[in-house]
Amino acid sequence: MSRPRTMSKRLSDIRESFWLVPAVFAVGAVTSAIGLSALELQFDLPFGGVVPSGPAGARSLLSSIITAMISFTALVFSITVVALQLASSQYSPRVLRTFLQDRTIQATLGTFVATFLFAMVVLAALPAQRDEGLPELSLAVSIALVLASSGTFIYYLHHITTVMRVSHIIGSIGAQTRRSIAQLPPPDQPSATVLGEVIQTVPATAPGMVSNIDLALLARLAREHDCAITVVPIPGDFVVTGAPLLRVHRTAGGTGRPVPADRAEQGVTIGVERTPGQDLGFGFRQLADISERALSPAVNDVTTAVRAIQEAHDLLRRLAARPDPVHVVRDDDGTVRARFTGISYDTILAMVIDDIRLVAGDQPRVMHLLDSIVRDLASVALPVHRATIGRRLPARGPGSH
Incomplete structure (x- = not known):
């Protein structure tokens, strides 16, 4: 359907x-x-x-x-x-x-x-x-x-x-992802308050990839029914039929009426493939795919893998100075009406650092680059990301200082 x-x-x-x-x-x-x-x-x-x-x-x-x-x-x-x-x-x-x-x-x-x-x-x-x-x-x-x-x-x-050319392809993916980063909420945006009890759960009526979320539409719908709406999956997630798609919350002092499911569904676009834009992880997924394919025995192109990892390094460094994104629409009095969270920094690091490490175990050049990237990220990251990055820091040998 x-x-x-x-x-x-x-x-x-x-x-x-x-x-x-x-x-x-x-x-x-x-x-x-x-x-x-x-x-x-x-x-x-x-x-x-x-x-x-x-x-x-x-x-x-x-x-x-x-x-x-x-x-x-x-x-x-x-x-x-x-x-x-x-x-x-x-x-x-x-x-x-x-x-x-x-x-x-x-x-x-x-x-x-x-x-x-x-x-x-x-x-x-x-x-x-x-x-x-x-x-x-x-x-x-x-x-x-x-x-x-x-x-x-x-x-x-x-x-x-x-x-x-592979360098142009990688550069285009990087430029596209930088545009997505520029569209993230400001780092100094106040965090979303804890919402009230869930009064309704809207399930997905069709399977597919979440490609776009129209928060403005969901916020208008929430105001009409004096409630708040949160999106359960993040852009880039695959949802199955019947899985929770939206949750409707009661707001402080509000009546919290249920919303029409068919209208609420229009705020979440589900397609057959991932798309850039709100799906910040799509660019990192492409760069990781290029690296892993280049490191496979059938291709064995370490230089291409290094170039893709270097592009991902610049993107990771930009995100290290930002908290995990939370997209929120509020009323003038600060009441949250619609909200969804973006991909976490830990998930992106797992996609780029952990996955590539698994296939690059016998490539010292790539392993050394990944270790240096993690050390660099640790030096510029916000405190909220340091534990995530610290788990990926290379182990120090007995003779290291």
Whole structure:
């Protein structure tokens, strides 16, 4: 059963979708071709001689453009898909999302499709009689689009070979995770107060990964029913059907009426895969996957593992100076209306430090790097994280000082 989604989530899905930019290019090409051809044929614009060719030559030119662009688009993106599959098998299948959201790849596909559609519409607008006027400016634009497609293809080859490099992939994951860290609640935000008794538990009606939580929607619902709502799973967790999804609490001095389960569910988006944003652990999971795969006997690429660990080090250092995130919406009087907690620092350390240590036991270079990272984190971490980091400090030998 598909879960209802809020309008903000629908708009976010559209913005992040692969088809949006090509669709905009396609609609623009069709609209421009119809409008330009109609203007030329209706008002006999003075552009004669731009393309010295009769209807037969124009028809042959446009047919060649259409046929070539269809074949060209299919060939280019078939090869690209194969290359991306190879990259995902070598690094991590989760990095494919990075390529699908790449605007250059989307714009390249959009340019190819726009050239094809523009030429097709102009071909349909060609007059049947030889003595009738030709939309010569539209023909010139079709040729210009072919030239633009050729230039775009050359740049696309440069771009795709760049973004498929492992350093670029790791850097993109790091940049994405830094944006997620920047969106965390301020470190000096007052901690959430203890909520009252639980008066209702809303179960999950479908399994999947928690990808987004709309606290504003949950807070509005809580105000309507004079209660407080907490989200049980954290972003990135997998929930099973029937597991607790939301808990409704009584507030101090409030009546605490139960909320409609169908409306409350709309505040939590459950999908088939993890997504960046509120799911802070997704970036660390990708970096850990790349490291572990690089350290496997089948790949044995220690340099790639080290680069991924170094990127994770920067992210861990940023989080060490922050308490574990608690996202809260309060009323003006301080009453908590909606709340969910983010991933804990201990869980992230287990994902990056502990998991990689298990597969890097025979790689001194990696083990030394992990030990130095833990020591560095211990020197900058908040007191609340020191016990967690201390459990991972390397044991000091008898001769160490």
